[in-house]
Amino acid sequence: xxxxxxxxxxxxxxxxxxxxxxxxxxSKSFGALAALQDITLxxxxxxxxxxxxxxxxxKTTLFNCITGDFAPTAGSIRFFGEDVTAFPPQERxxxxxxxxYQISLLFSGLTVLDNVYLACRGVSRGRFSMIRPRRSDALxxxxxxxxxxxxxxxxxxxxxxxxxxxxxxQLEIAMALAGAPRFILFDEPAAGLSPTERSxxxxxxxxxxxxxxxxVIEHDMDVALRVSDQVTMMHNGRIxxxxxxxxxxxxxxxxxxxxxxxxxx
Amino acid sequence: xxxxDLPLTAKPATAPEAQGxxxxxxxxxxxxxxxxxxxxxxxxxxxSNFVMFQIMxxxxxxxxxxxxxxxxxxxxxxxxxxxxxxxxxxxxxxxxFGDSAVASISMGWPWWVTVPLxxxxxxxxxxAVGWLAVRTEGIYTIMITLAVAAAFFxxxxxxYDLFNGFSGFNSVLPPMLFGIDWRGPEAFYYMTLFWxxxxxxxxxxxxxxxxxxxxxxxxxxxxxxxALGYNVTAHRVAAYALAAIPAGLGGILLTxxxxxxxxxxxxIQPAIDILVIAVIGGLGHPIGAFIGALLYVLxxxxxxxxxxxxxxxxxxxxLLIGMGFLLIVFFSPxxxxxxxxxxxxxxxxxxxxxxxxxxx
Ligand SMILES: Nc1ncnc2c1ncn2[C@@H]1O[C@H](COP(=O)(O)OP(=O)(O)OP(=O)(O)O)[C@@H](O)[C@H]1O
Ligand SMILES: [Mg+2]
Numbered sequence: 001x002x003x004x005x006x007x008x009x010x011x012x013x014x015x016x017x018x019x020x021x022x023x024x025x026x027s028k029s030f031g032a033l034a035a036l037q038d039i040t041l042x043x044x045x046x047x048x049x050x051x052x053x054x055x056x057x058x059k060t061t062l063f064n065c066i067t068g069d070f071a072p073t074a075g076s077i078r079f080f081g082e083d084v085t086a087f088p089p090q091e092r093x094x095x096x097x098x099x100x101y102q103i104s105l106l107f108s109g110l111t112v113l114d115n116v117y118l119a120c121r122g123v124s125r126g127r128f129s130m131i132r133p134r135r136s137d138a139l140x141x142x143x144x145x146x147x148x149x150x151x152x153x154x155x156x157x158x159x160x161x162x163x164x165x166x167x168x169x170q171l172e173i174a175m176a177l178a179g180a181p182r183f184i185l186f187d188e189p190a191a192g193l194s195p196t197e198r199s200x201x202x203x204x205x206x207x208x209x210x211x212x213x214x215x216v217i218e219h220d221m222d223v224a225l226r227v228s229d230q231v232t233m234m235h236n237g238r239i240x241x242x243x244x245x246x247x248x249x250x251x252x253x254x255x256x257x258x259x260x261x262x263x264x265x
Numbered sequence: 266x267x268x269x270d271l272p273l274t275a276k277p278a279t280a281p282e283a284q285g286x287x288x289x290x291x292x293x294x295x296x297x298x299x300x301x302x303x304x305x306x307x308x309x310x311x312x313s314n315f316v317m318f319q320i321m322x323x324x325x326x327x328x329x330x331x332x333x334x335x336x337x338x339x340x341x342x343x344x345x346x347x348x349x350x351x352x353x354x355x356x357x358x359x360x361x362f363g364d365s366a367v368a369s370i371s372m373g374w375p376w377w378v379t380v381p382l383x384x385x386x387x388x389x390x391x392x393a394v395g396w397l398a399v400r401t402e403g404i405y406t407i408m409i410t411l412a413v414a415a416a417f418f419x420x421x422x423x424x425y426d427l428f429n430g431f432s433g434f435n436s437v438l439p440p441m442l443f444g445i446d447w448r449g450p451e452a453f454y455y456m457t458l459f460w461x462x463x464x465x466x467x468x469x470x471x472x473x474x475x476x477x478x479x480x481x482x483x484x485x486x487x488x489x490x491x492a493l494g495y496n497v498t499a500h501r502v503a504a505y506a507l508a509a510i511p512a513g514l515g516g517i518l519l520t521x522x523x524x525x526x527x528x529x530x531x532x533i534q535p536a537i538d539i540l541v542i543a544v545i546g547g548l549g550h551p552i553g554a555f556i557g558a559l560l561y562v563l564x565x566x567x568x569x570x571x572x573x574x575x576x577x578x579x580x581x582x583x584l585l586i587g588m589g590f591l592l593i594v595f596f597s598p599x600x601x602x603x604x605x606x607x608x609x610x611x612x613x614x615x616x617x618x619x620x621x622x623x624x625x
Contacts, residue, residue: 067492068491069488069491069492088491088496089491089492090491090492090493090494090495090496090497093491093492093493093494094494099492101489101492105486105488105489105492106485106486106489107481107482107485107486107489108485109481109484109485110478110481110482110485114478117478118478118479118482118490118493119493121475121478121479122479122490122493122494122495123493123494126475127475127476127479127494127495127496127500128475128476128479128500128503129474129475129476130470130471130474130475130476130477131474131475132470132473132474133474133475175493178493179494
């Protein structure tokens with residue numbers, strides 16, 4: 001599976017197809033704090049990458065710059081060859097980029113199904129439609145499918161504010177799968193999940209169509225290494241190591257800095 | 266009305282509600298709607314002219330204007346103080362383009378030109394204000410819209426060429442359509458009822474359509490909406506434009522009811538009254554706007570008599586409204602609707618265990 005994706009990715013690169021994601025010299029400062037410094041990163045289409053790093057390494061900030069939630073202080077971002085650095089988030093999302101949030105950003109006053117439906121509607125036409133969707137509506141049907149994928153059918157009509165934490169995390173993921181994603185950013189999707197929910201998550205990630213690439217931020221090495229074919233290590237706003245999961249796992253420097261760092265995992 | 270089972274919160278639709286079939290739709294109309302509907306329809310049979318024209322007519326009109334605020338604030342999270350101004354603009358446009366006693370200004374166009382034109386101008390104005398206001402949040406939205414309302418009030422009071430200054434326009438009458446005098450108490454009652462019901466239904470319907478759902482998404486979490494592909498600013502501005510329709514209709518009806526429009530119609534006080542009505546009623550469901558309006562109209566009409574009967578100064582009725590406002594906001598931030606909902610919830614809970622008696 002992993003090898004196949006990698007070879008597809010390699011083939012696409014060889015035929016000159018643009019990278020899914022290409023960051024050049026991206027920096028982001030919050031006042032005096034340099035949260036990201038000169039990040040250069042290329043991810044091939046279909047590639048699955050884990051980003052590891054200690055708390056405050058800048059991983060979430062990296063995602064925020066890629067989606068346009070924050071404008072980078074410097075550098076450029078290309079998405080499938082197109083320079084999206086100046087695009088507002090919605091324009092990037094409509095081009096097939098998706099993300100989940102580390103701290104769930106959901107619509108607490110709406111039901112689970114409505115949340116997913118909004119996600120499906122956001123990347124299709126008719127965002128301003130004044131006509132109520134029918135049950136037979138194609139988008140409603142795909143919203144219901146996603147609710148099932150995330151194992152939320154029992155709470156489909158519940159308000160999000162009534163959900164348990166783990167269910168909110170699963171809803172985050174369902175919303176990121178709406179429409180036809182080409183590249184997804186998962187920000188610590190496994191945090192706070194039960195062991196069963198974790199293996200469901202791994203199944204969802206590894207079961208994505210092979211052309212869908214993603215970056216997953218994950219503290220849990222077990223999860224991270226199982227769902228990725230490339231690993232990027234971040235520290236203090238910089239990338240300090242990239243490689244195959246096995247290489248990273250065995251790297252003494254990484255072990256000293258990250259695994260031995262008493263991060264709890 | 267109090268013992269019926271109105272759906273008083275913006276409870277999301279359950280599965281069958283999304284089905285669009287007419288028969289299923291009729292069957293799903295809650296019993297409370299039938300009761301209230303029949304009551305409203307037959308009310309003229311036993312109500313006095315005063316009740317029909319002054320109490321109910323005014324309630325429907327203020328309810329529609331408050332409804333436009335409920336739409337923006339309840340679904341969109343945008344508290345706008347400019348809705349009364351938008352109503353005033355529509356009223357002024359009907360006076361200016363149609364007929365009034367001020368023949369030097371009024372153009373005497375027929376109603377089927379003036380009414381749509383008035384609504385269109387109200388919508389354009391609302392779009393412009395919305396475009397300004399949506400860049401701000403919370404208290405700043407209130408300040409900007411209040412500033413626009415104040416500016417409009419002072420502008421029309423000083424402008425004599427177009428708005429006829431302090432005195433405004435009188436003898437602005439509804440058209441004699443179908444040979445009916447629409448200012449007759451019964452006709453006026455049914456006319457305002459019709460538009461109020463239509464506005465109410467439209468708002469309720471749109472709340473579950475993609476536009477309305479997305480608006481609630483923008484309210485709950487604008488950043489996430491952008492990260493789902495929505496243009497948050499465009500959605501907010503569109504909400505302002507849409508909310509101008511019930512407000513504008515209300516303004517036109519208000520002008521016809523009093524047969525006049527002047528700067529005071531859209532002054533600061535009425536602007537705040539609309540906010541009070543919407544908040545007292547409750548922003549959680551469109552019906553709140555009309556409940557608030559009814560309470561406001563009843564207070565405004567009868568508080569003076571009650572105060573005088575108690576040997577107090579009649580001019581203190583504003584104080585009474587203010588205190589009522591305070592009490593409701595204090596005890597139930599989500600208005601009378603919220604109070605009602607909590608009563609219902611507590612009745613459904615088992616008095617011993619505090620558990621919800623429903624199965625789930
Ligand atoms: N909006 C913000 N304003 C100011 N500083 C911020 C903001 N967002 C992040 N930071 C700072 O930037 C640095 C990087 O934060 P970031 O959230 O990207 O870390 P992270 O790698 O995702 O950490 P974690 O593992 O805790 O999620 C931190 O020092 C953080 O305090
Ligand atoms: Mg983070």
